[in-house]
Amino acid sequence: MLFSLVVLGVRAAQRRHLEDRILSTWPETAALDPELVRFAGSLAAPALASHCAGCHGGDLHGDPTHGAPDLIDGEWLYGEGRVADIEQTISHGIRSGDHRSRDLADMPGFVLQNPYRRYRIASLKPSEIRDLAAFILQMNGRLPADSAAAARGQALYGSALCYDCHTASAQGDPAIGAPSLRRHAWLYGAGAEQISDVIAYGRSGICPSWSGRLPPATIRAIAIYLHVRSGAS
Numbered sequence: 001m002l003f004s005l006v007v008l009g010v011r012a013a014q015r016r017h018l019e020d021r022i023l024s025t026w027p028e029t030a031a032l033d034p035e036l037v038r039f040a041g042s043l044a045a046p047a048l049a050s051h052c053a054g055c056h057g058g059d060l061h062g063d064p065t066h067g068a069p070d071l072i073d074g075e076w077l078y079g080e081g082r083v084a085d086i087e088q089t090i091s092h093g094i095r096s097g098d099h100r101s102r103d104l105a106d107m108p109g110f111v112l113q114n115p116y117r118r119y120r121i122a123s124l125k126p127s128e129i130r131d132l133a134a135f136i137l138q139m140n141g142r143l144p145a146d147s148a149a150a151a152r153g154q155a156l157y158g159s160a161l162c163y164d165c166h167t168a169s170a171q172g173d174p175a176i177g178a179p180s181l182r183r184h185a186w187l188y189g190a191g192a193e194q195i196s197d198v199i200a201y202g203r204s205g206i207c208p209s210w211s212g213r214l215p216p217a218t219i220r221a222i223a224i225y226l227h228v229r230s231g232a233s
Protein backbone atom coordinates (compact mmCIF):
# COMPACT_ATOMS: atom_id res chain seq x y z
CA MET A 1 0.00 0.00 0.00
CA LEU A 2 2.63 2.47 1.13
CA PHE A 3 4.84 1.28 -1.71
CA SER A 4 2.18 1.96 -4.37
CA LEU A 5 1.51 5.43 -2.92
CA VAL A 6 5.21 6.19 -3.19
CA VAL A 7 5.20 4.97 -6.83
CA LEU A 8 2.20 7.19 -7.61
CA GLY A 9 3.89 10.17 -5.96
CA VAL A 10 7.06 9.64 -7.96
CA ARG A 11 5.05 9.35 -11.20
CA ALA A 12 3.15 12.59 -10.50
CA ALA A 13 6.41 14.40 -9.78
CA GLN A 14 7.94 13.03 -13.00
CA ARG A 15 4.92 14.19 -14.96
CA ARG A 16 5.09 17.71 -13.47
CA HIS A 17 8.79 17.81 -14.27
CA LEU A 18 8.14 16.84 -17.91
CA GLU A 19 5.28 19.37 -18.19
CA ASP A 20 7.66 22.09 -16.99
CA ARG A 21 10.33 20.95 -19.43
CA ILE A 22 7.99 20.77 -22.42
CA LEU A 23 6.93 24.38 -21.80
CA SER A 24 10.34 25.81 -20.93
CA THR A 25 12.20 24.20 -23.86
CA TRP A 26 12.27 26.07 -27.18
CA PRO A 27 9.45 24.39 -29.19
CA GLU A 28 11.59 23.33 -32.16
CA THR A 29 14.25 21.95 -29.79
CA ALA A 30 11.68 20.02 -27.74
CA ALA A 31 10.66 18.23 -30.97
CA LEU A 32 14.21 16.85 -31.25
CA ASP A 33 14.32 15.47 -27.68
CA PRO A 34 13.21 11.80 -27.66
CA GLU A 35 12.02 11.91 -24.03
CA LEU A 36 9.88 15.03 -24.63
CA VAL A 37 8.55 13.62 -27.92
CA ARG A 38 7.46 10.44 -26.08
CA PHE A 39 5.84 12.51 -23.34
CA ALA A 40 4.16 14.74 -25.95
CA GLY A 41 2.62 11.65 -27.53
CA SER A 42 1.19 10.49 -24.21
CA LEU A 43 -0.46 13.90 -23.59
CA ALA A 44 -1.53 14.49 -27.21
CA ALA A 45 -3.17 11.17 -28.10
CA PRO A 46 -6.09 11.33 -25.63
CA ALA A 47 -6.64 15.08 -26.23
CA LEU A 48 -6.72 14.60 -30.02
CA ALA A 49 -9.18 11.71 -29.65
CA SER A 50 -11.59 13.63 -27.45
CA HIS A 51 -11.32 17.19 -28.87
CA CYS A 52 -10.12 17.02 -32.49
CA ALA A 53 -11.08 13.68 -34.07
CA GLY A 54 -14.74 14.74 -34.35
CA CYS A 55 -13.78 17.16 -37.14
CA HIS A 56 -10.32 16.04 -38.29
CA GLY A 57 -11.18 12.31 -38.33
CA GLY A 58 -10.19 9.51 -35.95
CA ASP A 59 -7.04 8.89 -38.00
CA LEU A 60 -6.42 12.69 -38.30
CA HIS A 61 -6.56 12.39 -42.11
CA GLY A 62 -9.17 15.13 -42.39
CA ASP A 63 -12.89 15.14 -43.13
CA PRO A 64 -14.31 16.93 -46.20
CA THR A 65 -17.78 17.15 -44.62
CA HIS A 66 -16.26 19.54 -42.05
CA GLY A 67 -13.66 21.08 -44.39
CA ALA A 68 -11.15 19.95 -41.77
CA PRO A 69 -7.71 19.21 -43.20
CA ASP A 70 -5.45 16.20 -42.81
CA LEU A 71 -3.16 17.14 -39.89
CA ILE A 72 -0.37 14.65 -40.55
CA ASP A 73 0.23 14.81 -44.32
CA GLY A 74 2.86 17.55 -44.13
CA GLU A 75 0.72 19.99 -46.20
CA TRP A 76 -0.04 23.12 -44.17
CA LEU A 77 -2.64 25.83 -44.69
CA TYR A 78 -0.89 28.08 -42.19
CA GLY A 79 2.86 28.33 -41.74
CA GLU A 80 5.43 25.74 -42.65
CA GLY A 81 4.78 23.03 -40.09
CA ARG A 82 7.15 24.35 -37.40
CA VAL A 83 5.97 23.50 -33.87
CA ALA A 84 5.44 27.22 -33.20
CA ASP A 85 3.23 27.62 -36.32
CA ILE A 86 1.03 24.67 -35.33
CA GLU A 87 0.84 25.80 -31.70
CA GLN A 88 -0.31 29.27 -32.79
CA THR A 89 -3.14 27.73 -34.85
CA ILE A 90 -4.26 25.40 -32.05
CA SER A 91 -4.09 28.09 -29.35
CA HIS A 92 -6.06 30.77 -31.17
CA GLY A 93 -7.92 28.87 -33.90
CA ILE A 94 -8.92 29.90 -37.40
CA ARG A 95 -11.74 32.47 -37.86
CA SER A 96 -12.60 31.49 -34.28
CA GLY A 97 -13.50 34.94 -32.98
CA ASP A 98 -10.42 34.92 -30.70
CA HIS A 99 -8.73 38.26 -31.43
CA ARG A 100 -5.44 36.44 -32.15
CA SER A 101 -7.02 33.83 -34.42
CA ARG A 102 -5.87 33.34 -37.99
CA ASP A 103 -8.32 35.37 -40.04
CA LEU A 104 -6.83 37.22 -43.01
CA ALA A 105 -8.68 35.83 -46.03
CA ASP A 106 -11.71 33.76 -47.02
CA MET A 107 -12.64 31.92 -50.18
CA PRO A 108 -15.05 34.25 -52.07
CA GLY A 109 -18.33 32.86 -53.46
CA PHE A 110 -18.02 33.73 -57.14
CA VAL A 111 -21.67 33.26 -58.21
CA LEU A 112 -22.87 35.65 -55.51
CA GLN A 113 -23.65 39.23 -56.44
CA ASN A 114 -21.03 40.47 -54.00
CA PRO A 115 -18.56 37.58 -53.90
CA TYR A 116 -16.33 38.87 -51.12
CA ARG A 117 -16.91 40.60 -47.80
CA ARG A 118 -13.41 42.11 -47.55
CA TYR A 119 -13.09 43.89 -50.93
CA ARG A 120 -14.80 44.20 -54.29
CA ILE A 121 -14.40 41.27 -56.59
CA ALA A 122 -16.36 40.52 -59.82
CA SER A 123 -18.87 37.64 -60.04
CA LEU A 124 -18.44 34.74 -62.46
CA LYS A 125 -20.98 32.87 -64.60
CA PRO A 126 -21.73 29.20 -63.75
CA SER A 127 -20.08 28.15 -67.06
CA GLU A 128 -16.91 30.03 -66.05
CA ILE A 129 -16.88 28.18 -62.74
CA ARG A 130 -17.08 24.83 -64.56
CA ASP A 131 -14.14 25.95 -66.73
CA LEU A 132 -12.10 26.83 -63.62
CA ALA A 133 -12.87 23.44 -62.07
CA ALA A 134 -11.74 21.73 -65.32
CA PHE A 135 -8.49 23.71 -65.17
CA ILE A 136 -7.89 22.72 -61.53
CA LEU A 137 -8.50 19.04 -62.32
CA GLN A 138 -6.09 19.25 -65.25
CA MET A 139 -3.49 20.94 -63.03
CA ASN A 140 -3.77 17.90 -60.72
CA GLY A 141 -3.05 15.47 -63.51
CA ARG A 142 -6.67 14.44 -64.03
CA LEU A 143 -7.58 14.66 -67.69
CA PRO A 144 -10.67 16.83 -68.16
CA ALA A 145 -13.44 15.60 -70.43
CA ASP A 146 -13.23 18.93 -72.23
CA SER A 147 -9.72 20.31 -72.70
CA ALA A 148 -11.01 23.55 -74.28
CA ALA A 149 -12.83 24.22 -70.97
CA ALA A 150 -9.57 23.72 -69.04
CA ALA A 151 -7.80 26.19 -71.34
CA ARG A 152 -10.55 28.77 -70.77
CA GLY A 153 -10.28 28.08 -67.02
CA GLN A 154 -6.55 28.74 -67.10
CA ALA A 155 -7.17 32.21 -68.61
CA LEU A 156 -9.87 32.87 -66.00
CA TYR A 157 -7.45 31.92 -63.18
CA GLY A 158 -5.62 35.12 -64.08
CA SER A 159 -8.54 37.41 -64.94
CA ALA A 160 -10.70 36.40 -61.93
CA LEU A 161 -7.80 37.12 -59.55
CA CYS A 162 -7.51 33.59 -58.14
CA TYR A 163 -3.74 34.11 -58.11
CA ASP A 164 -4.16 37.00 -55.70
CA CYS A 165 -4.61 34.53 -52.84
CA HIS A 166 -3.59 31.12 -54.25
CA THR A 167 -0.47 32.57 -56.01
CA ALA A 168 0.42 32.46 -59.72
CA SER A 169 1.75 28.89 -59.45
CA ALA A 170 -1.38 27.84 -57.45
CA GLN A 171 0.86 26.55 -54.65
CA GLY A 172 -1.14 28.50 -52.04
CA ASP A 173 -0.09 31.15 -49.54
CA PRO A 174 0.56 29.92 -45.98
CA ALA A 175 0.65 33.49 -44.68
CA ILE A 176 -3.11 33.85 -45.27
CA GLY A 177 -4.28 30.23 -45.25
CA ALA A 178 -5.04 30.05 -48.98
CA PRO A 179 -4.59 26.36 -49.79
CA SER A 180 -2.51 24.98 -52.60
CA LEU A 181 -4.73 24.02 -55.54
CA ARG A 182 -2.37 21.14 -56.24
CA ARG A 183 -3.36 19.21 -53.15
CA HIS A 184 -3.38 15.52 -52.56
CA ALA A 185 -5.88 15.92 -49.72
CA TRP A 186 -8.59 18.45 -50.51
CA LEU A 187 -10.32 20.35 -47.72
CA TYR A 188 -13.73 19.99 -49.34
CA GLY A 189 -13.26 16.97 -51.62
CA ALA A 190 -11.43 16.35 -54.89
CA GLY A 191 -14.39 15.89 -57.28
CA ALA A 192 -15.34 18.37 -60.03
CA GLU A 193 -18.70 18.97 -58.31
CA GLN A 194 -17.11 19.70 -54.92
CA ILE A 195 -14.48 22.02 -56.40
CA SER A 196 -17.13 23.91 -58.42
CA ASP A 197 -19.29 24.26 -55.32
CA VAL A 198 -16.44 25.87 -53.34
CA ILE A 199 -15.73 28.35 -56.16
CA ALA A 200 -19.43 29.16 -56.57
CA TYR A 201 -20.40 29.65 -52.92
CA GLY A 202 -17.13 30.27 -51.07
CA ARG A 203 -15.94 28.89 -47.76
CA SER A 204 -14.72 30.19 -44.40
CA GLY A 205 -13.75 27.10 -42.41
CA ILE A 206 -13.55 27.51 -38.64
CA CYS A 207 -11.19 25.79 -36.20
CA PRO A 208 -12.00 26.62 -32.56
CA SER A 209 -9.39 28.25 -30.31
CA TRP A 210 -8.11 25.98 -27.52
CA SER A 211 -6.22 28.45 -25.36
CA GLY A 212 -7.99 28.47 -21.97
CA ARG A 213 -9.79 25.19 -22.81
CA LEU A 214 -6.75 22.89 -22.85
CA PRO A 215 -3.71 23.23 -20.56
CA PRO A 216 -0.70 24.97 -22.21
CA ALA A 217 1.42 21.79 -21.86
CA THR A 218 -1.24 19.79 -23.74
CA ILE A 219 -1.41 22.36 -26.57
CA ARG A 220 2.41 22.34 -26.87
CA ALA A 221 2.35 18.51 -26.77
CA ILE A 222 -0.21 18.29 -29.60
CA ALA A 223 1.87 20.73 -31.70
CA ILE A 224 5.03 18.64 -31.17
CA TYR A 225 3.15 15.41 -31.90
CA LEU A 226 1.62 16.74 -35.16
CA HIS A 227 4.97 18.21 -36.24
CA VAL A 228 6.76 14.91 -35.70
CA ARG A 229 4.02 12.75 -37.25
CA SER A 230 3.79 14.96 -40.33
CA GLY A 231 7.48 14.34 -40.89
CA ALA A 232 8.34 18.02 -41.01
CA SER A 233 11.27 17.75 -38.62
Ligand code: HEC
Nearest residue numbers: 051052055066067068075076077078089090094205206207
Ligand atom coordinates in the same frame (compact mmCIF):
# COMPACT_ATOMS: atom_id res chain seq x y z
C1 HEC B 1 -15.51 21.99 -35.14
C2 HEC B 1 -14.54 21.32 -35.98
C3 HEC B 1 -13.09 21.33 -35.54
C4 HEC B 1 -12.55 20.91 -34.33
C5 HEC B 1 -13.29 20.36 -33.12
C6 HEC B 1 -11.13 21.07 -34.46
N1 HEC B 1 -10.81 21.58 -35.68
FE1 HEC B 1 -8.93 22.05 -36.37
N2 HEC B 1 -9.72 22.75 -38.09
C7 HEC B 1 -11.05 22.72 -38.43
C8 HEC B 1 -11.23 23.30 -39.75
C9 HEC B 1 -12.55 23.45 -40.49
C10 HEC B 1 -9.95 23.70 -40.18
C11 HEC B 1 -9.61 24.38 -41.49
C12 HEC B 1 -9.93 25.87 -41.38
C13 HEC B 1 -9.65 26.54 -42.68
O1 HEC B 1 -10.32 26.19 -43.66
O2 HEC B 1 -8.76 27.40 -42.74
C14 HEC B 1 -9.02 23.32 -39.12
C15 HEC B 1 -7.66 23.55 -39.18
C16 HEC B 1 -6.75 23.13 -38.21
C17 HEC B 1 -5.32 23.30 -38.28
C18 HEC B 1 -4.55 23.98 -39.39
C19 HEC B 1 -3.86 22.94 -40.25
C20 HEC B 1 -3.02 23.53 -41.33
O3 HEC B 1 -2.96 22.88 -42.40
O4 HEC B 1 -2.42 24.61 -41.15
C21 HEC B 1 -4.79 22.73 -37.15
C22 HEC B 1 -3.33 22.64 -36.76
C23 HEC B 1 -5.89 22.20 -36.39
N3 HEC B 1 -7.07 22.47 -37.05
C24 HEC B 1 -5.76 21.53 -35.20
C25 HEC B 1 -6.82 21.14 -34.40
C26 HEC B 1 -6.65 20.52 -33.10
C27 HEC B 1 -5.33 20.15 -32.49
C28 HEC B 1 -7.91 20.31 -32.62
C29 HEC B 1 -8.29 19.73 -31.27
C30 HEC B 1 -7.64 20.29 -30.10
C31 HEC B 1 -8.85 20.79 -33.61
N4 HEC B 1 -8.15 21.28 -34.67
C32 HEC B 1 -10.23 20.73 -33.46
C33 HEC B 1 -12.09 22.23 -37.67
C34 HEC B 1 -11.97 21.75 -36.37
Ligand code: HEC
Nearest residue numbers: 105106107132160162165177178186187188198203204205
Ligand atom coordinates in the same frame (compact mmCIF):
# COMPACT_ATOMS: atom_id res chain seq x y z
C1 HEC C 1 -9.37 36.53 -51.25
C2 HEC C 1 -8.61 35.30 -51.31
C3 HEC C 1 -9.03 34.23 -52.30
C4 HEC C 1 -9.33 34.37 -53.64
C5 HEC C 1 -9.35 35.64 -54.48
C6 HEC C 1 -9.61 33.04 -54.13
N1 HEC C 1 -9.50 32.13 -53.12
FE1 HEC C 1 -9.85 30.11 -53.25
N2 HEC C 1 -9.61 29.93 -51.23
C7 HEC C 1 -9.21 30.95 -50.39
C8 HEC C 1 -9.18 30.45 -49.04
C9 HEC C 1 -8.79 31.24 -47.81
C10 HEC C 1 -9.58 29.10 -49.11
C11 HEC C 1 -9.75 28.13 -47.93
C12 HEC C 1 -11.22 28.20 -47.50
C13 HEC C 1 -11.40 27.73 -46.10
O1 HEC C 1 -10.42 27.73 -45.38
O2 HEC C 1 -12.53 27.39 -45.70
C14 HEC C 1 -9.82 28.80 -50.51
C15 HEC C 1 -10.23 27.56 -51.00
C16 HEC C 1 -10.34 27.23 -52.33
C17 HEC C 1 -10.64 25.92 -52.84
C18 HEC C 1 -10.89 24.66 -52.01
C19 HEC C 1 -9.59 23.92 -51.81
C20 HEC C 1 -9.75 22.61 -51.06
O3 HEC C 1 -8.72 22.09 -50.58
O4 HEC C 1 -10.87 22.06 -50.98
C21 HEC C 1 -10.68 26.02 -54.21
C22 HEC C 1 -10.97 24.91 -55.21
C23 HEC C 1 -10.40 27.41 -54.55
N3 HEC C 1 -10.20 28.11 -53.39
C24 HEC C 1 -10.34 27.90 -55.83
C25 HEC C 1 -10.26 29.27 -56.15
C26 HEC C 1 -10.42 29.81 -57.49
C27 HEC C 1 -10.63 28.98 -58.74
C28 HEC C 1 -10.35 31.19 -57.37
C29 HEC C 1 -10.56 32.23 -58.44
C30 HEC C 1 -11.83 32.16 -59.16
C31 HEC C 1 -10.12 31.48 -55.96
N4 HEC C 1 -10.07 30.30 -55.26
C32 HEC C 1 -9.97 32.75 -55.44
C33 HEC C 1 -8.92 32.25 -50.74
C34 HEC C 1 -9.15 32.82 -51.99
